[in-house]
Amino acid sequence: MQDSADAASGSLFKELRDIQYALDRSAIVATTDVAGKITATNQKFRDISGYSESDLLGQDHRIINSGHHSKEFFRNLWSTIVGGEVWTGELCNRAKNGNAYWVDTTIVPFLDDAGVPYQYMAIRFEITGRKRAETKLREQETLARLGEMAAVVAHEVKNPLAGIRGALQVISGRMPADAPDVAVLGDIQDRIDGLDQMVQDLLVFARPTPPTMGQTALLPLISGTVSMLSQDSAWAGVEIVVPETAPTLRVDAAQLQVVLFNLLLNAAQAVGGDGRVEVAVDTTPEWCEIRVGDDGPGLDPAVRDRLFEPFVTTKHRGSGLGLATAKRVVEMHHGTLVADSGPNGGTVLSIRLPVE
Numbered sequence: 001m002q003d004s005a006d007a008a009s010g011s012l013f014k015e016l017r018d019i020q021y022a023l024d025r026s027a028i029v030a031t032t033d034v035a036g037k038i039t040a041t042n043q044k045f046r047d048i049s050g051y052s053e054s055d056l057l058g059q060d061h062r063i064i065n066s067g068h069h070s071k072e073f074f075r076n077l078w079s080t081i082v083g084g085e086v087w088t089g090e091l092c093n094r095a096k097n098g099n100a101y102w103v104d105t106t107i108v109p110f111l112d113d114a115g116v117p118y119q120y121m122a123i124r125f126e127i128t129g130r131k132r133a134e135t136k137l138r139e140q141e142t143l144a145r146l147g148e149m150a151a152v153v154a155h156e157v158k159n160p161l162a163g164i165r166g167a168l169q170v171i172s173g174r175m176p177a178d179a180p181d182v183a184v185l186g187d188i189q190d191r192i193d194g195l196d197q198m199v200q201d202l203l204v205f206a207r208p209t210p211p212t213m214g215q216t217a218l219l220p221l222i223s224g225t226v227s228m229l230s231q232d233s234a235w236a237g238v239e240i241v242v243p244e245t246a247p248t249l250r251v252d253a254a255q256l257q258v259v260l261f262n263l264l265l266n267a268a269q270a271v272g273g274d275g276r277v278e279v280a281v282d283t284t285p286e287w288c289e290i291r292v293g294d295d296g297p298g299l300d301p302a303v304r305d306r307l308f309e310p311f312v313t314t315k316h317r318g319s320g321l322g323l324a325t326a327k328r329v330v331e332m333h334h335g336t337l338v339a340d341s342g343p344n345g346g347t348v349l350s351i352r353l354p355v356e
Ligand SMILES: Nc1ncnc2c1ncn2[C@@H]1O[C@H](COP(=O)(O)OP(=O)(O)O)[C@@H](O)[C@H]1O
Pocket: 262, 266, 267, 270, 294, 296, 297, 298, 299, 300, 303, 307, 312, 313, 314, 315, 317, 318, 319, 320, 321, 322, 323, 324, 346, 347
């Protein structure tokens, strides 16, 4: 009797071990206690997060929080599992090295006899690749819609703007130079120029022209772009460091200049017109990397993962098109553009272009 009970529980244990083995091979698993402290993790959890067991035990999941989700989101998650219900959703976490990764997550509360959770098990599958593909698709759809809109906008907005601007010039030309309204008209013209620039950005963005490649010495291109920016008195207080050497690459010089200008302008704006911006260049036989780093406040978590989408901006009068345009140009050059936190805070945008 005892023997057969042992045999039964032995095979039950084996079955449980087999299930755990299968789970550990397929999923990212962690258990936490009721206070949310991590009590166990499997190898896949440690691999993807980059943390060791001792980094993780006793910590709560804030250690892998990417800042992507709102407080409300986590409140909802917790109230679901504390109530004994299973929570499922997609979470963006951050690994020890700072990289974000997405996981499809199921959190199962284990209940005691009274129906109260005594521990939680989170089972996750990585979906970073799918999330990237979704973002790409969204970007392409937006782009296609924008392309259609651009023709209309060019006609319906740019032409009338030019007309209004011309009329204002005529009116202010008729006024005595010291008339008080001359300044007001000047302000209106400035605002119209701002609007016109925004429409222009939109056109450039929505109707990309394929790059015209030519051998281009990067160093004069970089210094030239820096002087373009420095001409604006708003950025007189920004110290911009340029590299000492840079290679010659086959690129569309005009388009690459627009990219560099956008990155430098963002950096100058990030440091609030008073700080340090550094352009650095690294070259290997395969690629050339141009980095624009600043010592500003760093990326706003609210837009961190959507920086390169059009119209994403944290600025009062931003168009949110600078980085979207830059990324598209770089990708048409078969390169990549990524944003990262700088080593001492601030932000670094890195353009990586293939070397032929
Ligand atoms: N160097 C930087 N430091 C901090 N945030 C940045 C930096 N560059 C870009 N960003 C963020 O990315 C957003 C999008 O930039 P961009 O596409 O150039 O549009 P815009 O400059 O019109 O806002 C900015 O509003 C800002 O929040």
